Amino acid sequence: MKTLNVNLGDRSYPIFIGQDLLDDAQLFSQFATSSASFIVTNTTVEPLYADRLEASLKANGQQVIRIVLPDGESFKTWETLQTIFTGLLESNADRKATIFALGGGVIGDMAGFAAASYMRGIKFVQIPTTLLSQVDSSVGGKTGINHPLGKNMIGAFYQPIAVIIDLKTLLTLPKRELAAGLAEVVKHGAIADHLFLDWIESNAAALNNYDLSCLEHVVVKSCEIKSAVVAQDEKESGVRAHLNFGHTFGHAIETGMGYGEWLHGEAVGCGMAIAAELSVQLGYLSLEDKNRLIRIIQTLHLPTKAPQWDTSKYLSYMSHDKKAESGQIKYIVLEELGQAKVQKVDDDLVISTLKVAGAI
Ligand SMILES: NC(=O)c1ccc[n+]([C@@H]2O[C@H](COP(=O)([O-])OP(=O)(O)OC[C@H]3O[C@@H](n4cnc5c(N)ncnc54)[C@H](O)[C@@H]3O)[C@@H](O)[C@H]2O)c1
Ligand SMILES: O=C(O)C(=O)C[C@@H](O)[C@H](O)[C@H](O)COP(=O)(O)O
């Protein structure tokens, strides 16, 4: 087992990465409390992994209660959040209760937001079971739900007390979900580490093929990159915005298509292709590097052709981006592969970029 640390002063926490960690009752002993443990999961993940987690918690004398949610991005809503609160209240969860978020990013984001707000804050542990949640969403404390007008618009920064990554859960992941996770891995290489991007390019076939040692490498590397960024800028006043590379376009696609139609990672893959084009238009990235990044995204079975919409539809969804200030959208662009920056861009250039990218 490898252990990384997210350094946030008195809210620092460990990330445990290994195989069969779900069965490691000793590891779970540190989360035993006088109160109950709540497993928040969904109808897909529960039959796969909840029994093993429950056994590890019960081995430490914990009372375990499950809250099982419907599966899908379209359920990342107020109504589902209310189901979590109802489950907690019906079981008389008190302030010492701990939530264990067992599932992908949708479960982690919602269970984390529930933990942030139930009785004004109870502890939660992230147990991510998708590649996307292992390389990205379980780390850093962004929690929340969607609004019909925009992704993750309601939420809180609220850190877990630990992240437990059982790599073997990746073996039951559908191919499309594996690819979606690889989009965020490519993002980490593109914004912060060109050597890692080279490595991803060279090992794409093994990654597509669920090679566990390659997957372990991308999980460890991604968690290292993300936790270093979060430790510097927890609430996104500066460098953390780089983690949003591809997301201004990607979130517009997810929202505009209807949540769940495009997976988050697919939209980010396509969004990175458009953001790379924007970086070329701004005179930063070479055409050759843009084409290389797009080839890597495609090799990982991710889409790079955006849906064709009216310009106003793109601009209207993008106007809700959380990086916007006084109506001006800020974009994450690449100065070169492995080096990102935040940049205000005039709508004219964004529109010509969307044209070149075939989105309008
Ligand atoms: N908080 C953050 O920093 C952050 C970062 C990136 C993404 N996100 C959010 O994460 C969400 C996307 O997360 P996701 O890609 O994990 O999607 P997801 O949570 O919808 O999971 C994808 C699918 O895989 C299923 N699943 C989960 N684990 C499985 C397993 N081991 N085997 C088989 N099936 C499994 C799920 O039930 C679901 O159907 C989006 O809502 C996105 O906004 C948040
Ligand atoms: O952790 C971050 O910061 C990120 O931006 C990671 C993204 O991959 C993730 O999709 C995040 O939820 C997007 O944040 P948002 O603030 O644009 O909703």
Ligand SMILES: [Zn+2]
């Ligand atoms: Zn993302």
